[in-house]
Structure formats: structure tokens, C-alpha cells
Amino acid sequence: MNKTAWIIGATTVTTIAAGCASMSPGPAVDWNKVPATKVTLFYPGQSSYQWLRSEAHAGAAKETARGDACTSCHDDPKEEQRQGAKILNGKHPLEPQAAALKGKNGHIDMTVQAAYDDKNAYLRFQYKTNNPNHPGNDYPGYRFDGKEWKAFGAMRLDKNVVAGKTPAVYENRLNIMLDDGKVPGFANQGCWLTCHDGEREMQKEGTKEEVQANELMKALKKSDVRKYLPASRTDVNDWRSGKSLDEIAKIKASGGFVDLMQWRAHRSDKAGGADDGYVLEYRNFDKGSNHFASNMDSKTKQPKFMFDPAKFGGKAFAANDYGSKKELILIKGVNAVPFDPNAGWKEGDILPQYVLSAEDAKGSAADNKAFSTWKDGLQTVVFVRPLGLVNDDDKTIKVGNVYNVGFAVHDDKMTGRGHHVSYTKTLGIGTKADIQAVKLN
């Protein structure tokens, strides 16, 4: 275990970067000296690319289709608060599952700070989580039913959660979507370019049969539809109309993709990382290995790792541990040992679905580091993004450049579309923008 001193707030906080001996500590940043930009995120429901271009988007279908910025109409200082509250009020067509979201906040006030040095860009975020009593780092597990290990827990909108068949469990996340100006429309409409009818939990969600029959999905070996950019389809209004892999490769080579960085309270935080991915024809991870990997052996249908009882206080946990102060995170080199099928498993034992390892994170997928604290509902996350990356699945961050960015927070047991999102902002590395990264001395 390596202790990495990291100034994440006004005072020095020692982050236990578990199991990441190779992780290099960042510089001490006095964030009190870095300007903070307020960004409000709101709950968008099912406001897809297609819905925004339909007559249901009253008075704005034509304007959206011609590429006008969301903020050309949504420019009131309280716009996000108002829209988020409306969408969750139970009467709005963009959230047909509002009844399952009782108590959910319509918006999140976030502060964003940015800095850079010769090696990295640093982005610091602070916001209040909806639950002031838990850091949101639980994740669905595999529960032993006496015979088999079966998935247990899901996000709040999952049909089994809504039906009361499994508990609401999901990790919090903070996402950054970044464009270097090469994605048509992103500067004006941001993340909404990637959100489409047919995707998971969206309107007209693609059925299993439809996905299996789709040429692009078959070529990608995917079983569902996730974020994509319009340029990857021949008909921007139909997820089924995927272009060929050759055509998509050409778009990627010309930079027509957005970078997607995700800090995950369960699956990346304790490994000191944030995923590095991109969106083009799908929501992809970069080449290499993430900070997390599946904990299910596909051949034996049993977990690969269990907790070390000496470190965790038991070899597994139980359903009532969810929501408690116990951290239910399995980390190689810290509290994980190889799974022992003869360890006397009993019904109700639960093991995590993923195992973390900073050591196993490799390649372009492991470019980003991230550090966090959570105290009394205040979440602080610092992303560390190397400057000058040249991987073909990365946007290169350079001093003097301005980028279009969109932010998303998955909070309070939500994933997929169940997030809060921001309108597009600009990020300038040492140059004027909505969010200006300042040079560190």
C-alpha cells in the first residue's frame, strides 16, 4: 500500500491509494488560489437527440436540428434548477419512471477548478451528494443462493429494483466528456449528441433480438446500445443504421470522437484512477486494461476473488452491509485473495462484481488518475490528465488550447441515463474560457 499525499482541498489530505505502488504522487495544489467556476447540472430524463428534434421539444425542434446551442434558449440563470425539477415532477414525459425516483434532486450545484503544470492538467470538482450519510461507493454484487452466484442489486430504475426483487445499489460517478472542436455540434449541444432513442433505458430501447440482428452491433460484439455520435450512423435518427467499421475508423482517425473520463466511487477510486474512454460508435474504453476487472470466472461461474478475512473481517459480506460504513470494495494486493470454492459458503454471502487493481491498469485505458474525498455529503474529486497524450483513442490536451466539455454526475444509486448533466462549457488550458486552467508555479 502506498500513501500518497495529495492536496485535494484547502488542507492536505492523505489519500490511501490502495494497491497502487506505481502511482506517482501529484504536486501539492493550493486550490484556494485556483479560480472556481460554478456549473449547475440537471436531471435530463430521456431527452434524447431524437426527442430534442421532435415537436415534443416545444418550439425548438427546428432550432435544435439546425445546430443551435441549447443555451440559446435555455439561458436563464436558474434554467437547470427549473428543468430538473420539472422533469422529476411526475407529470413530465421525459421521466416516465418519476415515481421510482421520489426524493431525487433535480439539479446539482458543482464547482469546477482547473490547473496544469508541465506534465498534467488537474480538474477539481466539488458537489453535494443527495445522500449526506453515505459516499455512494457500494456496487451490485454476486450473491450465493446456496447453489449459484447470481447478480444482486441494481440501479434505481432497473425493473427488478422497481418491482422490489433486488435492492437499489449503485456507485456514484463523475464524468467528463471532452471535444477538441472536431466533433460537429458538440460545442453547441454537448453530451446530448451522444444520447439517443434505442439506448439502455431510453425510449424505444433496442430489444435483445434487434441488437443481435444489427450488423454494427454484431461487428462490435455488443449486446446493447450505448452512447454514440450521430456521425457513426447513416441515419442520425436510427441507432440501427451503423456505418461500416472502416468508415467509423476513418472518423476516429480524423478525431471525430469525444473523450470520456469517468471517476467511479466503487470501481476506480481506491485504485487512484478514472477510466479513460471515448464515444464514437459506442461508449468505448481505451485500449489496455481498466482499473477494474470482472470478478466472475466465465468458465466456473464462480467469483475469481474473495475477501481476505484477516483484512476485511470476513470472506464476504451480507445484503444488510449495503449502505453501512463498511467499504465493500475488493482490491488486489490489499484485501483480495483467490476465491476458495470450499470455504464454506452459505446462502446470502455476497462478493463484489469487480476487483480493483492499479497494478493491472495498463495502456491508454490507464492514462487518467483521480483522487477523492467525501465527507458529510461533500464530494471532492480531482482528475489528473496527462498533457500531450498521442494515443489514437485520446484527445490531446495542450497548453493554449480550448476544449468543449460536458459534465455528468451519477448520484444516489443511478447509472445509464439516470444522471445529472451540464450544458456545454469551454475549458481553456492557460487561456480564456468558461473554465480556465491556471499554470501551477
Place this chain on the structure above:
Amino acid sequence: MMPRALITVAAVAGLGLSVPAFAVDAEEIFKENDCHKCHHATKAKKGPSLAKISAKYKEKKLNEKEALKHMTKGGKVKLDDGTEEDHKVIDTKDVAVQTAVAKWMLTR
């Protein structure tokens, strides 16, 4: 920042002063109805600014009753590009509230 306009109206029009009055946040109702997406206070958006509407009404000696027609009956409006669209109808049938919003608009 401009102070929020609170307009006090009778709870039910025509019931007289014995009915407790309540404050209508006309600006908030205007924005709750998404009117601001097309009508900015000072700049032209899809629709004319409130300042322009207000000036036009003054010039033509019109009052809130004319504004109420647009707010409650909808109808076609002509846009700068020559096309026509249905004007949105305010989502309240309370005449007192409608009037408060109309008066607020015409004082921008």
C-alpha cells in the same frame, strides 16, 4: 440583479377583498411556462424581447388584455424566417395569475 416582482392579486377574481390575497411570482410563472426561451428581457430570441413588446404596446396604446390573447389563445405567430408556429398557451386558467404575468411582461 433585478428584484423579483411579486404582484398581489385576489385569490379568486371577483370575490372581493374578503378573500385573502396572495402574491404571484409573475416572473417565475413566466419562466415555468418556458416563455423566456423565446422572449428574453432585452435581446431578440425566437420571439421579440419583452422590452420590444412593451414598447410596442405603449406605442399602440395596448394593455395586458391584448397580451392575454396571445398567452391564452395561442394562434400562429410569424417568425423572422417567414415561417409560422403555434404560440404556446400559458399553463394556467387563473385569470388573476394570467393578468399578473401579462402586467409583469409589459413593465420590462
